[in-house]
Amino acid sequence: MANVIVTARRISVILLASMGLLTLVSGMLLETMPRGPGSGYATALGLHKNTWTGIHVYAGFAAAGAAIVHVYTNYRGLLFHLGLIKPRRRTAKPVPQAGPAGGTRGGVGEARG
Numbered sequence: 001m002a003n004v005i006v007t008a009r010r011i012s013v014i015l016l017a018s019m020g021l022l023t024l025v026s027g028m029l030l031e032t033m034p035r036g037p038g039s040g041y042a043t044a045l046g047l048h049k050n051t052w053t054g055i056h057v058y059a060g061f062a063a064a065g066a067a068i069v070h071v072y073t074n075y076r077g078l079l080f081h082l083g084l085i086k087p088r089r090r091t092a093k094p095v096p097q098a099g100p101a102g103g104t105r106g107g108v109g110e111a112r113g
Contacts, residue, residue: 005073012070019063026056 029044030052042049071078079085 008069009073012066012073015066016063016070019059019066022059023056023063026052026059030056 030049033039033042033044033049033052040048040050044052047055076085080087
């Protein structure tokens with residue numbers, strides 16, 4: 001189960017970054033294209049304005065979906081950073097402490113004289 005979560009985290013980050021970049025680029029292209037009647041025939045990088053609009057919309061939806069998956073897979077970290085939960089305390093196994101041969105612990109607790 002942990003491997004599925006880790007894989008989902010990786011995929012969501014890659015999708016979020018790539019779809020966000022695609023949305024940014026298509027939005028900048030759409031902003032610089034002409035407006036008004038008949039502007040649907042304007043082209044940029046070989047694609048019509050209507051095609052760029054579709055790319056922009058669907059990449060935005062994909063980025064929103066990836067953001068939802070990203071928040072779902074990282075909800076504990078989000079709650080921790082918001083101060084709503086405390087970090088998990090891992091219980092350490094007790095380490096046996098053996099003293100040096102001879103039964104003393106380096107003079108701790110002994111009378112010197």
